[in-house]
Amino acid sequence: MTPTAALIDPFTPFSVPFMGRPLLLLVALAIAAGTVGVLVNLRRLEFSTDGLTHAVFPGLVVGATLGGAAGLMPGAIGAAVVAAVVLALISRRGQPRDTAVAIVLTSFFSLGVVLVSGSGGATGSLSDFFFGRLLTITWADLGLSLALIGVAVLLVVLTARPQLYAAFDPAGARRAGLPVLVLEVVGTVAVALVVVAASASVGTLLALAVVIVPTAAARALTRSLAAAAVVAIAFGAATGWLGLWAVVQLAVLGVDVAPGATVALTMIVGYLAALAIGHLRGTSTRHSAIASSAGAAS
Amino acid sequence: MSEPVVEIADASFGYGGAPVLSGVSFEVRAGEAVALIGPNGAGKSTLLAGLLGLAQHEARVFRVPAARGEIGTLPQSSEIDPAFPVTLEQVVAMGRTPRLGLKWPGRADRRIVAEAIEAVGLTEHRGTRFGDLSGGQRQRALLARALAGEPRLLLLDEPFNGLDHGSRDALLETVRRLKAQGVALLITTHDLDLARAVCDRTLLVNGRQIAFDETGCVLTLERVEAAFASHVMEIDGHTLATTEHHAAAHGAHHHHVLQDDGAAGAEHR
Numbered sequence: 001m002t003p004t005a006a007l008i009d010p011f012t013p014f015s016v017p018f019m020g021r022p023l024l025l026l027v028a029l030a031i032a033a034g035t036v037g038v039l040v041n042l043r044r045l046e047f048s049t050d051g052l053t054h055a056v057f058p059g060l061v062v063g064a065t066l067g068g069a070a071g072l073m074p075g076a077i078g079a080a081v082v083a084a085v086v087l088a089l090i091s092r093r094g095q096p097r098d099t100a101v102a103i104v105l106t107s108f109f110s111l112g113v114v115l116v117s118g119s120g121g122a123t124g125s126l127s128d129f130f131f132g133r134l135l136t137i138t139w140a141d142l143g144l145s146l147a148l149i150g151v152a153v154l155l156v157v158l159t160a161r162p163q164l165y166a167a168f169d170p171a172g173a174r175r176a177g178l179p180v181l182v183l184e185v186v187g188t189v190a191v192a193l194v195v196v197a198a199s200a201s202v203g204t205l206l207a208l209a210v211v212i213v214p215t216a217a218a219r220a221l222t223r224s225l226a227a228a229a230v231v232a233i234a235f236g237a238a239t240g241w242l243g244l245w246a247v248v249q250l251a252v253l254g255v256d257v258a259p260g261a262t263v264a265l266t267m268i269v270g271y272l273a274a275l276a277i278g279h280l281r282g283t284s285t286r287h288s289a290i291a292s293s294a295g296a297a298s
Numbered sequence: 299m300s301e302p303v304v305e306i307a308d309a310s311f312g313y314g315g316a317p318v319l320s321g322v323s324f325e326v327r328a329g330e331a332v333a334l335i336g337p338n339g340a341g342k343s344t345l346l347a348g349l350l351g352l353a354q355h356e357a358r359v360f361r362v363p364a365a366r367g368e369i370g371t372l373p374q375s376s377e378i379d380p381a382f383p384v385t386l387e388q389v390v391a392m393g394r395t396p397r398l399g400l401k402w403p404g405r406a407d408r409r410i411v412a413e414a415i416e417a418v419g420l421t422e423h424r425g426t427r428f429g430d431l432s433g434g435q436r437q438r439a440l441l442a443r444a445l446a447g448e449p450r451l452l453l454l455d456e457p458f459n460g461l462d463h464g465s466r467d468a469l470l471e472t473v474r475r476l477k478a479q480g481v482a483l484l485i486t487t488h489d490l491d492l493a494r495a496v497c498d499r500t501l502l503v504n505g506r507q508i509a510f511d512e513t514g515c516v517l518t519l520e521r522v523e524a525a526f527a528s529h530v531m532e533i534d535g536h537t538l539a540t541t542e543h544h545a546a547a548h549g550a551h552h553h554h555v556l557q558d559d560g561a562a563g564a565e566h567r
Contacts, residue, residue, distance in 0.1 A: 169373065
């Protein structure tokens with residue numbers, strides 16, 4: 001293969017394990033985006049998800065301090081559980097949900113920054129935690145992440161129909177006798193599992209991006225719920241692959257970029273493209289509707 | 299005479315503290331529609347919440363259908379986000395969820411959903427996005443969702459609010475058909491004419507029970523005035539000011555007033 005052909009070859013870079021593992025993880029996260037991400041979108045839990053990603057941050061730092069790279073995941077799980085309990089306690093005290101999330105977000109995030117700065121760099125830099133260590137995840141990390149994502153997806157798929165009802169009409173679902181609080185807890189746990197699975201390897205920033213952006217892009221492209229789930233999965237997988245591919249191409253050109261951030265940026269570019277396509281499509285649909293109604297009138 | 303589906307005696311309803319509504323005794327039989335009438339803040343919603351177990355109650359007799367899905371509700375469609383990406387059919391299928399739990403719907407469930415959509419006359423719109431339906435069609439879609447649960451008791455909260463004449467007539471026809479099928483209905487409304495049109499009996503409340511009897515006997519001006527003291531009511535485009543309100547507003551004499559701001563000469567007694 002010529003150097004030029006190798007440069008634009010979309011598959012070869014992923015045949016080496018250190019590229020194949022991140023790609024596998026991003027595809028799994030795309031499936032999470034098409035299920036858990038859709039639930040987040042429908043229930044408007046974006047801010048809560050943001051709160052959870054920040055809450056996981058000090059857990060990553062503590063995990064790294066105590067156990068190095070192997071401590072990241074247990075640390076993240078511990079922090080997610082503490083954050084979920086604190087969130088529930090603050091909400092039960094009658095605080096609005098956004099207030100509770102804001103308090104958890106800022107307090108946990110500050111704690112994480114203090115821990116990182118206090119460790120004098122021993123636990124890794126801030127950008128490691130923000131953007132993760134996508135290219136250095138091990139098979140063990142990947143296995144644990146896939147297991148967490150699998151449980152999260154299963155929770156959402158099993159409760160999909162009551163979740164849809166509770167998201168569409170929470171008061172109606174309560175009146176119909178559905179266990180709305182239990183559904184809310186199940187949904188939050190699923191989000192937390194995906195956030196943990198993503199944070200330890202792709203960083204807290206990308207964790208938010210992979211849960212939220214694919215569904216937001218899908219909603220811009222399609223009005224159907226089932227289609228949105230499929231498009232979100234395809235979007236997450238395609239932009240994940242494109243982002244990693246861009247990392248490789250930039251490395252060949254001698255530019256060393258943060259892989260997690262590059263993937264996040266690729267998703268955002270894809271989202272903007274989806275918004276533009278959705279807007280153009282909406283405009284042309286409106287024009288054809290006007291043209292057909294004008295034709296019918298004449 | 300058919301069996302009562304709801305039987306309530308000497309009940310009070312509230313959310314802890316002083317009861318919102320007290321002294322309530324009524325029943326709703328299978329195939330019967332009962333109107334629940336009272337001014338805003340009278341305790342109508344608290345009563346509905348009490349029947350659903352979402353508000354507290356104390357009662358000598360309290361019998362309501364208890365199994366999941368046996369009570370269907372029709373909320374005011376304005377409570378729902380029209381941008382939510384679901385079709386009418388998906389919304390109606392939600393009505394099966396309380397009965398199905400985590401199970402996925404089978405052929406029989408799909409048939410029940412199709413019948414519920416047909417019952418409200420929206421079969422041709424089943425693939426239409428919920429937010430693209432008119433206000434009246436959304437209200438009928440939510441009624442179909444309630445029907446899909448095959449309820450023994452239907453609680454309709456202001457179902458005629460904001461409906462055009464076509465949707466109102468369609469809804470009235472559906473209520474009549476449900477009664478014929480043996481469904482018990484409890485309908486809150488401010489529209490006394492609609493109460494007269496489809497409701498066999500009326501429960502009139504304002505913090506306490508004013509009356510419960512056949513609709514024609516309950517909706518006398520004296521009783522409505524007792525329930526709606528200090529309120530102004532709209533009846534079919536006419537504004538009815540009760541004695542107390544009129545005296546307060548005009549400092550005038552005690553007589554019943556029907557201010558006609560629509561067609562002249564109509565009376566509703």
